Amino acid sequence: GPYTSRPYDEVMAEARSLAAHGVKELIVVAQDTTRYGEDLTGKLLLPQLLRDLNELEGIKWIRVMYLYPNNFTDDLIAAFAECDKVCKYIDIPLQHASDRLLESMNRYDTRAQVEELLAKLRERIPGITIRTTFIVGFPGETDEDFAELMDFVEKQRFENAGVFQYSQEEGTVAGAMENQIEPEVKENRYHELMALQAGISEEIHQEREDEELDVIVEGFDEENPALAVGRSYHEAPDIDGNIFIENAAELEVGQMVRVRILQGFTYEMVAELV
Structure with missing residues (x-):
């Protein structure tokens, strides 16, 4: 079904109640959190929500999860940069780096657009940590597509990344696609990408020594x-x-x-x- 936002006042009331009970960290999460409020007012309300939550007494951290790139506006970037309680932590599911596969997944962004957004986030939000997720073995993924994903991850140096093997599900569009990937190929690609990310994460953690x-x-x-x-x-x-x-x-x-x-x-x- 369509995206359905919880009423703004209801979200704020729950946050106040949690703060009153001693909660220190709020986690704001949705199927696509950047789209919050679109169905209520026709506007993207997440930036205003973060600014209002930032005023609550008692709350130390506000963490936002699951932010798709295509609605990551300049106003939202500004809210992350300006609000002292909003964690400089961006959870942005990118899924892949091959334009051909992104289109096949019905994603709206190209690799170039994602790279432009990541550069803007790192420039405008000092101390930012970026987490993402990738899918390997999506139907039609070639060796060249996977090599492009490996290159993207190596260049972007994400602090945290999760990797999932595509799972063929009956009744889905992707499940009926041709060129399903063999299980052993998916497994090998999963381990190869995980090993690359593990090395990057370790280097970043070692760079934090004495911090x-x-x-x-x-x-x-x-x-x-x-x-x-x-x-x-x-x-x-x-x-x-x-x-x-x-x-x-x-x-x-x-x-x-x-x-x-x-x-x-x-x-x-x-x-x-x-």
């Missing part, structure tokens, strides 16, 4: 209770890695603390309290 970050404490290591587990604005819950804080037995879940990164690994970092 100071605010981290929200989410729990403690089962084997070592003095080792707290948390996240900075660079990591979304459940999908990105964690930061392990040494000598942190006195901390409490939900507490926000300042740490210094000691070591960076592929998916995790180790830190000490400042």
Whole structure:
């Protein structure tokens, strides 16, 4: 069915209630979050929503997930840059880099348009982290298409990226397409792209060594209770890695603390309290 936005006042009322109950991080998410409000007023309301949420007392972070590139307006970029509580974390599902495959997926953007947007985001939002997702093995994906995707990922150096193998589903347009990719080819491409991204993520985490970050404490290591587990604005819950804080037995879940990164690994970092 069509996109349906929750009423603006209802969203704000829930956010106020969460803030009143001590919630520190709000996550704004939809099927395509950039389109919020389009069906309510004919306008894209996400920039205004972020500015209003940014005024709420008690909230420390506002994280926005699932932002498609074609409605990523200059006003939305400005909201990310201006609002101090909005995490400089962009979750933008790109799916591929081959124009031919993007068209086959019914995506509205070309590789050149995406590259232009990514450059603008990095220029206008200091300290930005970009997460994305890709699909390998979509029907008709050639070796050349996959090589183009690998080249794109290598050049863009995303902080976080997820990779999925295309799954043929009965009753879908793509499921009925010719040139379905063999399972072993999909598997090989998945591992190759994941290995490339793992190396990039590790390099970025190592570059953060000695950097100071605010981290929200989410729990403690089962084997070592003095080792707290948390996240900075660079990591979304459940999908990105964690930061392990040494000598942190006195901390409490939900507490926000300042740490210094000691070591960076592929998916995790180790830190000490400042």
